Amino acid sequence: MNDPQEPAWWENSQGHRVPVDRVKPEDKMKDELARRLMAGAEGVQEVIRQFKKTAFEETLAAQQLIFDQYGAKVGGAGGNISFRSYDGSIEVRVAVNKTTGFGPELGAAKALIDECIESWSEGSNDNVRALINHAFQVEKGNIDTARVLGLRQLDMKDEDGNPDARWKRAMDAIGNAVIVKGSATYVRFYKREPGTDKLIGVPLDIAKL
Numbered sequence: 001m002n003d004p005q006e007p008a009w010w011e012n013s014q015g016h017r018v019p020v021d022r023v024k025p026e027d028k029m030k031d032e033l034a035r036r037l038m039a040g041a042e043g044v045q046e047v048i049r050q051f052k053k054t055a056f057e058e059t060l061a062a063q064q065l066i067f068d069q070y071g072a073k074v075g076g077a078g079g080n081i082s083f084r085s086y087d088g089s090i091e092v093r094v095a096v097n098k099t100t101g102f103g104p105e106l107g108a109a110k111a112l113i114d115e116c117i118e119s120w121s122e123g124s125n126d127n128v129r130a131l132i133n134h135a136f137q138v139e140k141g142n143i144d145t146a147r148v149l150g151l152r153q154l155d156m157k158d159e160d161g162n163p164d165a166r167w168k169r170a171m172d173a174i175g176n177a178v179i180v181k182g183s184a185t186y187v188r189f190y191k192r193e194p195g196t197d198k199l200i201g202v203p204l205d206i207a208k209l
Contacts, residue, residue, distance in 0.1 A: 103176075
């Protein structure tokens with residue numbers, strides 16, 4: 001006997017209506033399995049979403065409480081913070097990852113850096129030249145943000161051993177070129193590995209469980 005609740009037809013992946021009695025039993029089984037597991041996945045997703053919301057709210061409240069003790073104000077999501085259990089076996093980390101890029105000032109920085117390279121004598125600062133070439137692979141359409149910012153740590157000098165003024169202007173231009181495109185806040189959980197002092201991450205990604 002046909003189930004009165006069952007539709008008279010099913011829609012296939014091409015959008016065609018197929019009479020239900022033409023749908024193969026194995027296709028019905030696969031459909032039921034996929035829908036049932038998806039319902040479970042969506043339920044787990046909602047649990048994780050609510051847990052994430054709770055984790056952010058509670059860590060922010062704890063941070064506010066600590067700041068209140070010192071009469072300070074909690075600003076925006078600009079820094080990282082961690083909370084550890086008293087015995088140090090558990091740690092909750094709230095991390096802010098910023099996505100950065102560069103504005104047109106970077107072109108001025110590259111021009112000044114090129115002037116510095118041209119003024120350096122042959123064979124000098126070869127390591128720095130390599131760093132610069134890796135940072136600015138413009139011909140390949142690549143600019144390595146971390147390497148470009150890392151150039152600012154270098155204290156370059158001119159042929160007389162004095163701080164290179166052009167290099168300093170180039171580094172200032174790099175600093176002015178930095179644009180924060182956006183940021184994302186993450187909460188991560190760690191626990192001590194038994195028998196060691198090492199903290200290992202608690203994965204919430206189903207693929208890592």
